[in-house]
Amino acid sequence: MRIRLLGGLDVTSPDGGRIRFSTRKTSLLFAALVLAGRRGHRREPLAEAFWPGRGDAQARNSLRQALVDIRRAFPGSGDAAIQIEGDQETVALKAGLHEVDIWMFDRKLEEGGPADLAFAADLYRGDVLASLAIPEELDEWFGSYRSTYQRKALQLVERLSFSLTVAGSAQELACEGLAERLLVADPTAEPCHRALMRIHVNRGHGNAALRQLELCRAALKKHLGVEPEAETKGLATSLRTDKETDRPEASSFHIIPQPPVLWPQATHSDRPSVAVLPFHNLSGDQTQDYFADGVVEDIITKLAQFRHLFVIACQSSFAYRGEAVDIRQIGLNLGVRYVVEGSVRKAGERLRISGQLIDSSTGLHLWADRFDGSLVEIFDLQDQFASSIVGAIAPRVEEAEIERSKLKPTESLDAYDYYLRGIAVHDRAVISRESIESALQLFMKAIERDQAFAAAYARAARCYASRKSHRWMADRAKETAEATRLAKRAIELGRDDAIALSYGGYVLGYVGGDLDDSALCIDRALLLNPNLAVAWGYSAWIEACLGEPDKAIERAAQAMLLSPRDPRLFALEFNTALAHFCAGRYVDAIGWARKALRSQPNYASAIRIATASYALEERSREAKEMISRLSELDPTLRLSNLSDVLPPFRRPDDRTRYIEGLRRAGLPE
Template structure:
């Protein structure tokens, strides 16, 4: 049994025969399920992606037929290792990780042994799903996966070439093959050019290595109008100076011409208790020294913005800039600066166009956690600088949080401290806010964090947030007692965290929603935005404040900004709900229902979104659909009635917003 996605889709059945699916869409559906792993996908998302434009029933029927096609090749059974699993809402492909090339590739990348890296290099036969024609919409689905594995392959070819110690080894052959495959698809891939330069040098062919550099330089000029990166130029300079013996090293020696030497790692700097990050100088690949200020300005903005996150320890710009103009080893940077994460990037100018690339790297493993690029024009150079800084910060913080949660999970239970309890609480809370046991677990973990650190402001805020979810879902048992406890926790969060934007965001939200003090809530959110205007959570909560205050257009603007700042955030569904509720308050009922539907696709059985969807459908005259949604809502919360609806509604300042909302749910069939 073998499933290959890298270099094109190739599937071999357990009886060692080539699997041919009936249609191209079935093949791509199979690939999407492989990539999703055991978490699977929601059926409505798959139907919408693969059969857009069809009625919901027709699309779901097409999905069922495609799944039947897959089951023919992989029937379920007692001894089956690959099979379709799922229910009415979701579907997953259960497959042994040892049978998929991407799983083995990822596993081997975690190793430092050249033999394992060589196996990974051989597995990368080319771009993921190469040769598969992706229809409109599917490229947005598969594109991030394709980009991620291409970036991993470029990281791999660099690492493997630096690990080569003697010519003629299997590792050298694997590295050379990977470099050539990368250049076949992207002739400007400098990591592959550098790998071939090192291989030529290892074989004693310095002239061939220099010719490879000249080829790299010519291709960059032709395709991008740019010069090679500093690391590539430094490698060529070492060759020309006759320092071939030093080539496998990652960074040349510093001298008076290159600037100050980075801090010597004479003593290993211990990592900080909280996640720590350094933003390295961005490379100016434009061949234009005038763009140097722009690259430095971006780094300055990103460093300042990241420093506003109280849970991050950010290395000062002066320390990071000791690496300016030098080829660096990320693991070495992590050790020397004592950080877990490193941000690096580049600026490239072609004509009047600018391209800025950024990436987040785990300094302990060298693994890429996130990467993206941004394009703009010179005319808007400073606006672009602000946009890039905000986007990078917005994308990085959730990724750091995810990585820290995984780190906490690996920590032995008996040695947990307050921050690890907090991270585990986050993992439980983000699992699903519609699972009561998960919410109780999250609250318990946050309270354990508070017990170990009574001044842990953001833990108080997150614990208070659990009570807000209990209220929204109709799970409060003793309303007076739980409201009092939520208020106590929120006020303590704000008191301890008056300079912590995250504590202010969630503590402020609870003061508004649970305690009903909208003025205090707004004051907290305003201060959070002053402290950190790039914090997506604060911007998202501010959209809720605008709704309650009767400013639906501003609410939509703020929610949209939150989604742009952190497009893959676990709280995305909440911001989509905010847009839906704002449209309802503005009298755009079809839009309200549509946005509530988007929210539910990300967070099924989200009662707040169900209520907005039902109200929007009812006011839009789509009564049958509204009644179906109310029935679904009542199945989730059987105790909900018009008479107790006020207990869970937001504190609307405009009576008309509240009255129309309640009336709409009455039209939709919510019992009195």
């Protein structure tokens, strides 16, 4: 998309540069032309609305000047994709349907298929011009558009929720994302609460659906002083009725399943498989059972967003409620390698959740931790606990799988084993030309054995990004083309794979130089899996490159919160350093870069940021020490070839300061 109005005004040129109009009034005039579509506006009412209180001649002259400014932003011949057209009476914007998000949004609503509605849901990133301050005289003009598209978005989320059939589908994720975005703006939007209730039911999470009802009721009472609508209550009643038929006794809102039935060991796949058992309620208060069940359902939902994990549905794992069954036996019965168990204890206004991850084949505890919090916001606390536990479990499962793969003889390795070995070399070894080459070969072997393995393509492409950042490319043009090919193939195969989108999107941005497509990929990855630390990390890098350093720092912090023991923590620390550098906070940039270098002393990108920051802080001794270290790693690096490794900064000043810092530090011409 070149023109985006949903969520704010964002306009990019054909070469990917961000277009900024000379005044706010010009920006709003451009937005008004976009909203009018190809029918355009009559000049006279447009001039009166935007320049009230002026004479007709002066207002029309101001309109003409603003239109000239807009035309300058889109230079080109008569074949240009975006043009301003008109005559003495009217003026209109000419652009392709695919160039404008709000036009495409309307088209997809009109086409109306589930995939079309999901596409429209992904486009709706917020209200029309949400981040743009609109003066009072134009509030009515734009207010009607905002109201119209808010109504369309609410209708869309409900339409999409009725069309859902397959849990975990792209349509379901798009619907969930839209509902959550709309609720941030308006917590009382009942269609969104109902949509989320239907999604929870579609996933088999009845407790989460009823919890959503309580969130809806609390929001309505707090903000409007009213009860939920009849339609919302009716949906909740049907949920409770369905639950009653599934259990012998009614008690609170949780399902009491049938006793477990032992069956022969299942074999779901060669991928890691996890079962989350019901958490023990140690509070002595049975009314807290629904909270413990809700935590488990959230953990299962969030774990299921990691596509490399096979996660047992709660209907199966909840069958073990209250049963003293050996963990190894549960692993055999459910066919899982890993089991999560835990407990919930309430004491006054404090709550403690404990959890542990166990290898079902050995009975060994791979991870254990506890999380404490206040009951003031109990449902927010539930989400926080679930995210924290998932952020700890997912990396530990990957670590265990890597160790398991290492024990296999070479002749029995499959695509996933090669993929895991590649991760171990790329992420956990000290960076070197040899380690990156070894990782690349392992990922390519994974692709040979499974040519639809999206994440393997993405990780192979990422190896080329490492080669670029250290200037290890032997044939820059050829390897850049190969990296881009692999990244695009990963994105094509992995539209619903957050890992593939994260790594593939990053490569498009750093190696391919396409920050806009890179940002789209990472945004979709976060929509698919908001608990994926690597997606938040790459989002931080993109925001820094786009000139939004404070956003970048927040996103890197979220990544580190989700995965505080991440083996690639050094990359998150570097992204934070890069953001501080872009913000001109060189002392902070130095601190974060040095953190990254503790675990990866050969990390050239971190050395360059530290070097430039020391120089710009006029700490010449440290700058020269760093430039010496950089020269040892890359003896042929010069100011003349520095562009080979530079991030694709959107703001020219960031690039200029980066180069100037290295020049002051003593990097040769």
